[in-house]
Amino acid sequence: MRVRPARPGTLRRRQTRTAYTFLLVPLLFFLVVRFIPTFLALRLSLFDWNILKEQQPFVGLENYRTLLEDEKFGQALKNTALYTVIGVPLQIALGLILALMLGRIRALRGLYRALYFAPYVTPIVAAAWVWQWLFSPQFGPVNTVLMWLHIPPQAFLTSPHQALATTAGLVVWQNLGFQVVLFLAGLAAIPRSYYEAAEIDGASGGQAFWRITLPLLNPTIVFSVVTGTISYLQLFTQVVNLNFTDQGGPLGSTMTVALYIYQLAFGRYQMGYASAVTVILFVIILAITLLQLKFLTRRYDT
Amino acid sequence: MTAAVSSPRRRADPRTLLAYAALTLGIVVTLFPFAWMLLTSLKSFQELFNLAFFPAAPTLDNYRQVLTETKFLEWFGNSLLVAGVTTVSVLFFDSLVGYTLAKFDFPGKNLIFILILSTLMIPTEMLVIPWFVGVTDLHLTRSVPGAYFSIMFPGLMSAFGVFLMRQFFESLPDDLLEAARIDGMHEFGIFWHIALPLVRPALASLAIFTFLGNWNAFLWPLIVIQQPQFRTLPVGTALFNGEAGTQWGLIMAASSLAVIPVLLVFALFQRQIIEGIVLTGLKG
Secondary structure, three states, X not given: OOOOOOOHHHHHHHHHHHHHHHHHHHHHHHHHXXXXXXXXXXXXXXXXXXXXXXXXXEOOOHHHHHHHOOHHHHHHHHHHHHHHHHHHHHHHHHHHHHHHHHHHOOOOHHHHHHHHHHHHHOOHHHHHHHHHHHOOOOOOHHHHHHHHOOOOOOOHHHOOOOHHHHHHHHHHHHHHHHHHHHHXXXXXXXXXXXXXXXXXXXXXXXXXXXXXXXXXXXXXXXXXXXXXXXXXXXXXXHHHHHOOOOOOOOOOOOOOHHHHHHHHHHHOOEHHHHHHHHHHHHHHHHHHHHHHHHHHOOOOOO | OHHHOOOHHHOOOHHHHHHHHHHHHHHHHHHHHHXXXXXXXXXXXXXXXXXXXXXXXXXXXXXXXXXXXXXXXXXXXXXXXXXXHHHHHHHHHHHHHHHHHHHOOOOOHHHHHHHHHHHHHOOHHHHHHHHHHHHHHOOXXXXXXXXXXXXXXXXXXXXXHHHHHHHHHHOOOHHHHHHHHHOOOOHHHHHHHHHHHHOHHHHHHHHHHHHHHHHOOXXXXXHHOOOHHHOOHHHHHHOHHHHHOOOHXXXXXXXXXXXXXXHHXXXXXXXXXXXXXXHHHHHO
């Protein structure tokens, strides 16, 4: 839209009117369905709010004080951090390796890329069922393979020590194809002349990777880390469906913050207390996102 | 990264062969769960736990049971309705907002864009509690239009879609829209008849992502669906355990039936899906 010199004021006024007419319904939507509920959650967190009770007394910061001593919340927080720390680097590293290898091949590249992407579009609930079966201690094919390799069968999802890693494995399996596609696009955007110049200067493949590929992939990496972290911090569906009867088990070892919120709010109807947990989760997501955007985008700027 | 500079003569480069080998192994690992699911779904009850990879006597019995003895088709229909309506709504509103933010000049434009984008950081867990209190207060969850409305209302617009469509509309030349304006075309007509057809690839990619996202949505439907007849496919299959005992054959058949349509859609629209990721990822 160029503002023409003749009567610019009227044109701009007309544009403003049209724009706000177009935006009216969407703005109402974002206000009513996103912003107002956010403030309502903040407000709820200051009440002892139980949907089944008559009285919903105001308790100030009491819910937050209780949270500090809530061991289950502590465990959920620790687990969620663990999922993020395992999952995000793993899927980024594997995604980059696969994308580099896919960039090397010509034939079958499109087919391979599509096949790696298939888990990403698979319904999580169905994937979780299959995962349970694959890693079943008694009947699972994974243990069968381990036995061929003379490794003792493992308990996987039924062990408090292995369940979290097995669950993270499912999430990585589902997200990997998405990472690969992102990195392939990032790699394709790097001009080839850079590599040609590097080779003329006698740079090794490794040097080219650390000095050209990685710095120029920085926007893709930042995007992957930020979106990946946000999604891992909200991990819910996979965890619930891998153990529907003992959600977050065994022994709370797979419990996440999101699942704890769900149990508090919709299992015990402690919605005020659950809202306090959501506020903490929101603050964590906000802080991590801003920090990552600030530091990760700067690292390679020179 | 010598691949970029190697000449075609060095095709049998051992490192390329190694890449093929590693990639193929990766594919086998990636696709194994699908193969296991399909093959198990074809096993009869007697064979289920015998650890063989291939069924000795393949049978479609599990599928027959899923389709006739469970509510699978009802769940499937509910999911289709929910994902279909939300997709149409997202396509219309998100492209309208994206277009307005890209092509109009008005006070508050940047603020509105930033506010919409910032909603991406609000965790769904934070919103579901007030949403639940709201739909319960309005007694929406038990009647027919109300129950479906309460399942789908959070997804009727998406900040991600606004972002994607704005990117696409920004690359559209202004002259075209200006010409239509001089011809006296109505502003909505310009959007609908001129601008929208030019961003069809973006619409296709947004449509697929929105549909998949709502088809697979779990947390909110699990919370808000109170009557069995409104269950969507993920909620229905998740609760399968309780209703059918752990009948693995049935579960694998139901999972296959849930996965196959999605994989078909993906196979058909692979290019648009990947293009959509590329555009959001690179410019994001």
